[in-house]
Amino acid sequence: MSSTLAAPSFETPEKPPTWLGLQAPRYTSYPSAQHFHAGVNADLHASWLTSIRKDQTVSAYVHIPFCRELCWFCGCHTKMTYRDEPIEKYVRVLLGEIALIGKHAAGKGKLKQIHFGGGSPSLLNESQLMSILYALASAFEFAPPGELAIELDPRTTSEEKIAFYGSLGFTRVSMGIQDFDPKVQKAVNRIQSFEMVAGLMKRLHEAGIHQINTDLIYGLPYQTVTSFEHTLKQTLSLTPSRIALFSYAHVPHMKKHQRLIDEHALPDDRTKLTLYRMATEFLLANGYTAIGIDHFARADDSLTVAANSHRMRRNFQGYVTDTTDILLGFGTSAISQFPGGYTQNYSATHEYSKRIEAGQLATCRGWKAGAQDSFRKEIIDTLMCYMEADIGQIAAKHGQDANICARELTLLQECAYSDIAHTKGNLVQIATPYRMASRAVAAVFDQYQLPDSAQYSRVS
Numbered sequence: 001m002s003s004t005l006a007a008p009s010f011e012t013p014e015k016p017p018t019w020l021g022l023q024a025p026r027y028t029s030y031p032s033a034q035h036f037h038a039g040v041n042a043d044l045h046a047s048w049l050t051s052i053r054k055d056q057t058v059s060a061y062v063h064i065p066f067c068r069e070l071c072w073f074c075g076c077h078t079k080m081t082y083r084d085e086p087i088e089k090y091v092r093v094l095l096g097e098i099a100l101i102g103k104h105a106a107g108k109g110k111l112k113q114i115h116f117g118g119g120s121p122s123l124l125n126e127s128q129l130m131s132i133l134y135a136l137a138s139a140f141e142f143a144p145p146g147e148l149a150i151e152l153d154p155r156t157t158s159e160e161k162i163a164f165y166g167s168l169g170f171t172r173v174s175m176g177i178q179d180f181d182p183k184v185q186k187a188v189n190r191i192q193s194f195e196m197v198a199g200l201m202k203r204l205h206e207a208g209i210h211q212i213n214t215d216l217i218y219g220l221p222y223q224t225v226t227s228f229e230h231t232l233k234q235t236l237s238l239t240p241s242r243i244a245l246f247s248y249a250h251v252p253h254m255k256k257h258q259r260l261i262d263e264h265a266l267p268d269d270r271t272k273l274t275l276y277r278m279a280t281e282f283l284l285a286n287g288y289t290a291i292g293i294d295h296f297a298r299a300d301d302s303l304t305v306a307a308n309s310h311r312m313r314r315n316f317q318g319y320v321t322d323t324t325d326i327l328l329g330f331g332t333s334a335i336s337q338f339p340g341g342y343t344q345n346y347s348a349t350h351e352y353s354k355r356i357e358a359g360q361l362a363t364c365r366g367w368k369a370g371a372q373d374s375f376r377k378e379i380i381d382t383l384m385c386y387m388e389a390d391i392g393q394i395a396a397k398h399g400q401d402a403n404i405c406a407r408e409l410t411l412l413q414e415c416a417y418s419d420i421a422h423t424k425g426n427l428v429q430i431a432t433p434y435r436m437a438s439r440a441v442a443a444v445f446d447q448y449q450l451p452d453s454a455q456y457s458r459v460s
Contacts, residue, residue, distance in 0.1 A: 040366030063331030102139025166207030
């Protein structure tokens, strides 16, 4: 990447877009997790595990729900701990769950991808991390080459840990930057300097880990176009493989710790849109490709390659190159995905632990796929991945009538969607530079939309 960064070129709209204020799911599943219910229980979960074929590829997501400090913007299932004992106890239960799920699957399934998320998986010590990997290797057959990935908190990642990740063969890491501006960091309780992150990146490369993702958030308190542009310049100087540009969702009614954020310091709608446009144009002008609604990747990154060949997927980890239909979630709140539907573990650590220690799956709810779910899911996934979808083509693939979505296509021609989508016959195309607005278009094809839109976050 050139040392001289290209300047973004864009215009802020004079009037708010018609979609501003609309709310919709993020569609990391279909239907969204708000629809999961207790009717999908441990027995159904066990039957889906039993049905895994020996030659079928599976992926694993391991959730570590602990952080040393709580970031006030966070929307994840995590808790703060200054002690190591809760983590050690949790890992022991987690090992029990891996063994239990492996027993139900009877060793079937070729494990191709492993992702450690959280929380802060970088809190795991070497022994804990090794024990989890050994447990997965005992429960399933490893099928390299695949991806071994972990999310890191720069504040809790030592030089020794990075060397250890390299020795284990980790291929990708993801770290949260969010914003480098000290005033913004203080306002969200996430203090980490540019020098700290830059040093971490250098050590990762020295350890042979070159696929590095970074997260940025727009819409945080005290962000300005000037300050966020400086954060972007600092981020690009680190040349990450991918950059996730997330919209801050302020939902203090759901995440009580967000009440610690000064709402008066949050950017207004116009400023937030300007932050998004500036960041998008900045990244595009400097060698990154827009992926889906909120990701950017270098041309040589596997996500860009997968997107260009229409092999990209969207699941609970966001946009992925993983093509397996089975994602096994381990740990509190973790969600598993099967051809037949979804299951989710208890979020409360004590309830999760009680079930596993009793030799039971920790399933608390889920979703069993209905007759039209795979059809609707492909429409929504295609829109969220590629910003367009041929409804007629997808309908034919699923044995549906080509006109099955006539009502939805008519709705997209109404005023509320005039700034978002164009329709031509059965072809739907996102027609706005604000790619995250495609969530509102996808929601039109959602047959399970809840009547109370307050259940969802704003698409902006």
